[in-house]
Amino acid sequence: xxxxxxxxxxxxxxxxxTRREFNARAAALGASAAIAASAxxxxxxxxxxxxxxxxxxxxxxxxxxxxxxxxxxxxxxxYMVNRTWGETLVDVDAAGAVEMRIxxxxxxxxxxxxxxxKIRSGVEYHGGGTVTAxxxxxxxxxxTDENAQSGALGIVxxxxxxxxxxxxxxxxxxxxxxDLPFLMADYHLIIQPGGGVDNPAAGNGTGAYKIVSNEPGVxxxxxxxxxxxxxxxxxxDGVEIxxxxxxxxxxxxxxxxxxxxINRVDPKIxxxxxxxxxxxIERAAGPGHYVFIMHCDKAPFDNNDLRMALKLAVNxxxxxxxxxxxxxxxxxxxxxxxxxxxxxxxxxxxxxxAAAAAEFYKKSGHDGSPILLQxxxxxxxxxxxxxxxxxASANAAGIPLQVKLEPDDGYWSNVWNVAPFCASxxxxxxxxxxxxxxxxxxxxxxxxTKFKDAHFDELLIAARGELDVAKRKGxxxxxxxxxxxxxxxxxxMFNDWVEGRRAExxxxxxxxxxxLMNGTALSKCWLNA
Amino acid sequence: MHPILKLVVQRIALGLILLLAVxxxxxxxxxxxxxxxxxxxxxxxxTPEALANxxxxxxxxxxxxxxxxxxxxxxxxxxxxxxxxNGVDIAQAIGQRLGNTLFLAGCAAAISVPLxxxxxxxxxxxxxxxxxxxxxxxxxTTISLxxxxxxxxxxxxxxxxxxxxxxxxxxxxxxGFWEKLQAVALPVIVLVMVVxxxxxxxxxxxxxxVMQSAYIETAELKGLSPMQVIWRHALPNAIAPIVSxxxxxxAYLVVGxxxxxxxxxxxxxxxxxxxxxxxxxxxxxxxxxxxxxxxYIGLNxxxxxxxxxxxxxxxxxK
Numbered sequence: 081x082x083x084x085x086x087x088x089x090x091x092x093x094x095x096x097x098t099r100r101e102f103n104a105r106a107a108a109l110g111a112s113a114a115i116a117a118s119a120x121x122x123x124x125x126x127x128x129x130x131x132x133x134x135x136x137x138x139x140x141x142x143x144x145x146x147x148x149x150x151x152x153x154x155x156x157x158x159y160m161v162n163r164t165w166g167e168t169l170v171d172v173d174a175a176g177a178v179e180m181r182i183x184x185x186x187x188x189x190x191x192x193x194x195x196x197x198k199i200r201s202g203v204e205y206h207g208g209g210t211v212t213a214x215x216x217x218x219x220x221x222x223x224t225d226e227n228a229q230s231g232a233l234g235i236v237x238x239x240x241x242x243x244x245x246x247x248x249x250x251x252x253x254x255x256x257x258x259d260l261p262f263l264m265a266d267y268h269l270i271i272q273p274g275g276g277v278d279n280p281a282a283g284n285g286t287g288a289y290k291i292v293s294n295e296p297g298v299x300x301x302x303x304x305x306x307x308x309x310x311x312x313x314x315x316x317d318g319v320e321i322x323x324x325x326x327x328x329x330x331x332x333x334x335x336x337x338x339x340x341x342i343n344r345v346d347p348k349i350x351x352x353x354x355x356x357x358x359x360x361i362e363r364a365a366g367p368g369h370y371v372f373i374m375h376c377d378k379a380p381f382d383n384n385d386l387r388m389a390l391k392l393a394v395n396x397x398x399x400x401x402x403x404x405x406x407x408x409x410x411x412x413x414x415x416x417x418x419x420x421x422x423x424x425x426x427x428x429x430x431x432x433x434a435a436a437a438a439e440f441y442k443k444s445g446h447d448g449s450p451i452l453l454q455x456x457x458x459x460x461x462x463x464x465x466x467x468x469x470x471x472a473s474a475n476a477a478g479i480p481l482q483v484k485l486e487p488d489d490g491y492w493s494n495v496w497n498v499a500p501f502c503a504s505x506x507x508x509x510x511x512x513x514x515x516x517x518x519x520x521x522x523x524x525x526x527x528x529t530k531f532k533d534a535h536f537d538e539l540l541i542a543a544r545g546e547l548d549v550a551k552r553k554g555x556x557x558x559x560x561x562x563x564x565x566x567x568x569x570x571x572x573m574f575n576d577w578v579e580g581r582r583a584e585x586x587x588x589x590x591x592x593x594x595x596l597m598n599g600t601a602l603s604k605c606w607l608n609a
Numbered sequence: 610m611h612p613i614l615k616l617v618v619q620r621i622a623l624g625l626i627l628l629l630a631v632x633x634x635x636x637x638x639x640x641x642x643x644x645x646x647x648x649x650x651x652x653x654x655x656t657p658e659a660l661a662n663x664x665x666x667x668x669x670x671x672x673x674x675x676x677x678x679x680x681x682x683x684x685x686x687x688x689x690x691x692x693x694x695n696g697v698d699i700a701q702a703i704g705q706r707l708g709n710t711l712f713l714a715g716c717a718a719a720i721s722v723p724l725x726x727x728x729x730x731x732x733x734x735x736x737x738x739x740x741x742x743x744x745x746x747x748x749x750t751t752i753s754l755x756x757x758x759x760x761x762x763x764x765x766x767x768x769x770x771x772x773x774x775x776x777x778x779x780x781x782x783x784x785g786f787w788e789k790l791q792a793v794a795l796p797v798i799v800l801v802m803v804v805x806x807x808x809x810x811x812x813x814x815x816x817x818x819v820m821q822s823a824y825i826e827t828a829e830l831k832g833l834s835p836m837q838v839i840w841r842h843a844l845p846n847a848i849a850p851i852v853s854x855x856x857x858x859x860a861y862l863v864v865g866x867x868x869x870x871x872x873x874x875x876x877x878x879x880x881x882x883x884x885x886x887x888x889x890x891x892x893x894x895x896x897x898x899x900x901x902x903x904x905y906i907g908l909n910x911x912x913x914x915x916x917x918x919x920x921x922x923x924x925x926x927k
Contacts, residue, residue, distance in 0.1 A: 138777070143884040143887070143888070144702070144876075144880065144881045144884040144885070145692065145694035145695050145884050145885060145888045145890060146695060147694070147695035147696065149695075152695075226658065226659065226662050227662060227666065229659065229662075229663060233659075281695070281696070293781075295781070295876065296695060296697070297876070297880070297881075297884055298779055298874075298876040299779060299781065299876075322777060322779065322874070323874070324777055324874045325871065325874070326871055326872050326873075326874065328761050328764060328872070329764065329776050329777055329872055329873060329874055332764050332765075332768050332769065332776035332777075333775070333776050333777045335768070335769060336768045336769070336772055336775060336776055338775045338776060338777055339777075489642070489887065490642070492648075493648040
């Protein structure tokens with residue numbers, strides 16, 4: 081059995097077998113989960129990275145309007161490009177723990193109001209010179225400037241004071257935040273020389289690869305950064321990111337070997353791709369979720385009985401099966417799942433219950449006029465189908481839910497955050513505090529459900545400075561319950577990352593933090609000859 | 610002044626006026642779209658302060674007519690400005706993309722125009738017999754397929770079943786000519802499929818029309834072979850309608866192939882335009898729109914001029 085296990089484990093490392101298959105076959109052989117896992121990790125250690133070659137990724141989500149300015153990154157291609165040439169103070173690793181990158185040590189005072197980051201010495205920029213504490217402070221300061229239009233503005237706003245002293249960066253916060261290191265892993269906060277103030281889109285960073293040429297929305301070519309500090313990354317001689325938005329072309333490109341990795345494999349064609357022996361389907365359960373959002377302050381959604389009726393009228397399992405093709409998990413009407421630290425998995429799963437939904441609907445006293453759900457195809461992949469499924473299951477419970485189709489163009493400015501009931505999506509955040517602060521705090525700009533609850537806000541602020549993990553977990557659990565039972569969020573499903581990898585690509589690790597191994601796939605993977 | 614020269618000058622002047630009108634229409638069109646550049650850039654992350662800051666920075670607070678005149682004035686001086694979204698110089702970005710557009714259109718035209726006219730001649734020669742029916746049947750089938758279906762079909766056939774080509778057809782500076790040809794093979798095949806039928810049918814119809822004339826009968830009575838009759842006597846007199854359809858298709862190959870560009874990830878003007886329309890990047894939309902309009906108007910002038918020159922009655926006025 082051991083021989084067979086080792087043989088299979090090496091297959092997994094070569095990419096000829098998925099981890100799921102390995103686990104299933106190991107179980108069939110009678111191996112315990114622990115033995116199977118150890119065989120796998122032994123083989124993984126034995127699989128030495130292979131140096132050389134050109135590793136190519138075909139990535140959806142790029143436009144010719146993209147910039148190399150990390151503050152402006154919002155879609156998958158710039159995210160991937162920036163993560164390849166640049167690095168943040170810290171990362172969040174696949175297990176959800178803080179991983180040191182440009183900072184080599186991090187510590188805080190007792191109430192988490194003052195944080196110290198020790199900067200690693202000798203980390204070189206592609207354009208020459210090494211990272212200093214001043215660069216780090218200048219970078220963070222640039223993101224606090226409204227004119228920089230940074231996607232991380234909300235994160236750095238909470239920092240009251242920044243200081244550089246020797247190789248130490250000190251950040252003083254207005255109020256305690258135990259999650260600050262996680263926030264510093266935000267992909268916008270790439271450390272640039274002089275903070276990138278002079279030329280934010282220079283693409284000069286400390287990453288494993290440096291940019292050779294960049295054509296926005298088409299292709300970015302990189303070569304290995306010769307003086308990169310971390311020998312566990314940067315195996316290929318060069319890497320390329322091709323922006324391929326068309327699903328069919330992207331899939332054909334990996335099948336024909338034009339690229340080695342692709343993101344966003346359409347769940348509908350996963351089964352077809354599995355037939356191809358040289359392409360493996362990789363999945364990771366992430367924090368991203370698809371939602372229907374009700375404004376808690378607008379009729380008829382200002383009535384919690386009506387909100388409950390709608391929440392109970394969703395057939396979540398059906399959506400996971402039909403919209404995600406099984407590549408996801410059911411949501412529970414709060415935006416947190418097992419991908420987050422301190423997730424409470426004891427909260428009961430909400431199920432489709434037509435009778436209870438009908439009862440709540442009756443109790444709400446709604447006048448029976450149609451309830452409009454506004455949706456566009458681009459709200460999330462499969463959004464229109466999901467809305468129609470929702471309408472069908474709600475109608476079966478006697479709720480007059482109607483789907484109103486909107487155009488993709490202008491959806492995020494005219495419908496989302498404007499219409500009282502519409503479809504949307506969230507990519508998730510590394511920690512619970514950040515997710516709740518972004519979208520569920522009463523005063524949040526992106527409070528797209530107009531949910532206002534004083535007790536919820538208090539808990540959120542208190543949990544931020546709470547360093548006792550058990551207490552903090554209890555607070556998050558209470559908040560989840562408040563949102564689940566009174567919020568305006570209907571969260572039917574969490575979507576997995578579903579990605580394609582050619583068999584010759586080694587070093588792949590399932591990473592729930594983001595697409596393509598949290599954007600590090602090109603830096604960490606290698607090409608087996 | 611020679612009457613032909615006069616006609617040409619008139620046509621060009623009219624074209625310029627048309628171009629100006631087009632620039633205004635494009636401007637009004639982009640103004641009518643819901644949301645503005647600031648909202649489109651910030652998308653889900655639009656907060657009132659961020660919106661106000663960005664609008665100020667982009668000069669969106671100025672009234673529409675002022676923005677239009679400012680832009681037109683700069684454009685006349687060859688300055689197309691920078692893209693609002695990522696600050697890239699528009700003239701530079703368009704230059705490379707326009708080259709790619711013309712390369713793709715040129716390759717497709719080099720194959721499709723001779724092929725369509727040749728097939729049209731053969732179809733006319735064998736009117737109603739099997740070569741005519743096969744040619745018409747096949748070309749009408751390919752034109753009836755929506756472009757993206759044809760594209761997916763070609764991808765499936767030529768990258769999966771017979772792995773001869775790469776599905777993603779990007780070209781880059783520094784690629785050799787042969788390499789570029791290989792890269793664009795698939796989109797060229799699709800475009801040829803799409804434009805063939807129109808030009809072929811028009812050639813066939815125009816030739817058959819001329820074949821009714823008395824002088825064709827004379828040529829036949831002289832004992833010329835049917836192909837000689839068509840080549841020497843019918844084709845020169847059918848040139849005008851054929852040229853106008855060919856030019857129409859060339860214009861389509863330059864300005865209308867965005868769907869094919871998107872499917873194959875080809876980095877040309879259409880894709881560039883669509884990306885910037887989505888972001889409400891007005892300077893880019895205006896610039897690309899103007900180029901497209903210029904190509905269309907220019908090619909139409911060319912078609913008119915060729916028709917005039919091909920017509921002996923206009924060439925030698927009494």
